[in-house]
Structures are given as structure tokens and as C-alpha cells.
Amino acid sequence: MKNFLTLSVTSFIFSVVLWVLWHFLDSHVLFLAGKGGFFYLPHAARVLCIVYFGYRAIPALYLGELVGPYVLEAGLYSFSTLIPSLISVMSVPFALSFLNILGFTLGETRTSPLNRRNYKHIFLITFISAGFNALIVNLYMSRNNLSFPNAITDIEQVYRFLIGDLLGTIIVFIFLAMLLIPVLRQARS
């Protein structure tokens, strides 16, 4: 129970912090304004928390996804994001199940088909989950005639979602690796 609380608080804070950072860059930084779709940072929280903490991180991540558009910047979207946010969070478990079906089970040793200590394997999970997220969310939006402000739900949006989730996750990973260099060095010694 204590572990569940710790991982839930960590996942929630990580998700909200990344959303706030992304929203700030998207709306306040001049040369990035309006281009936030191409570097969606919060996808890194979904991937990292579900891969390392397991499915128990899903409720906290889902709450974290909702805090942005419902509490911090209420009225940001003209439609309910309850279902799209759930699909986005679930895209990582979908990717893990998909890889599991193909025989790539997630483990933590060199012999595991998918090693969570290997960043290349994490990028594979990121890529597949970004694909699921882009396809399913846009399918849901087009079926319900929903669209983001100043955007049309079309194939370009699918591509933007895919690139955005991938680039956003890569940016967060590199930023974390640079930020944690002293910690990593100490651990190595």
C-alpha cells in the first residue's frame, strides 16, 4: 500500500510537471508557440511510469492527464477529454501487451526479450505506444466530430501526434540524462 501511494504520487507529480512545462513552452515561448503538438512532453511520463512502476501507475497518470485541461487551464479544449486522456494513458499498456503477444516480454536482465534497463527497448515501447495513441485518439475524435482549437482532425493530426509523442519523450529522456549526470556518475563509481 505504501509502495502504491509512493509510486502514485511520483507518477502524478511527474505527469503534471511535464504538462505544465509543455503548456508553458507551447503558449508562452515565442518561437515554439502553437507548435506544442510536435513535442508532447507528458508522453514520457506515461512511458516511464508504466514501464518502471507497472500498471498500478495508471490511475495517478490518468488523474495527472486531467489536471491540466480541467484544473490548471480549465476550458482549454471545447470537448470532454475524459476518454481521449484514458486512451492516451492506456496506449502504453496496449504497446506492452502487443509486444508481449509477439513474444517480447518486459524484464530487467540482459536475457529479457525487452529489457527495461536498455533505452533502445524503451524507445521501441515509446514508438509503438505513440502509434496506438495517435491512431485510437484520432479515430475516437473523428467518429465524434471533435477537434482541437485551430486544428482539423485528419491524417496530419495522426502524424503530428506520433511525431509529438516521440520527440517529446526523447527530449525528456535526454534532459533527465543530462540533469542526472552527477547521480549517474556516483552510482557508477
Add this chain to the structure above:
Amino acid sequence: MREFYKNISDALAMLDGLEKDLNLRHLTPNELKVFYTIIVRSECNKFGSNISDIVENSGMSRSTVYKTLKKLSLEGIIKLHQSEEDGRESLVILNN
């Protein structure tokens, strides 16, 4: 709680691999001078260069050279081992 730390340690291992492959670590100009000296010296002596040679050829102070050697050794760029001829002397070898 132990499980939580284990998960965080796995995430750090993943970031460590990324950091190593992207070569995000950096060396200061003085450290680079010492490093280049080691590379040049290693061409002259395949069995490793002694620290006094590196101090002399790099033009850096002994303490800067020692600090740099410790850093490079921690990064896994060089290896330090004892000389067979003189047990008091350490030889510096580049890691492959």
C-alpha cells in the same frame, strides 16, 4: 519501498546507457589537455604511460593531472595499473 527504489534504479540504468551512447559528459579544457597527452603518450608506450610523464608533457600541475586521471578512470575512459618494474609507479592505459 525497496521495490520503488529498485524501479528507480532500473530507470537510472536506462538513462545511464543513453548518457554513455550520446556522450553527454564533458571535459574542461585542462582535462582535455591531460587526456590528449595520454593519447599521444600511449602511442609511444603501449604498456602505459607513467604519471610523471603526463605531468611533464601536459604542462598541468600534478594535482590537476591526478584529479583528471581519477575522473577519466571513473568514466571508464582510462585504466590505472601498477608498473611491473617499479611497484610504486602507476601506469595509465586507454580503455578500448
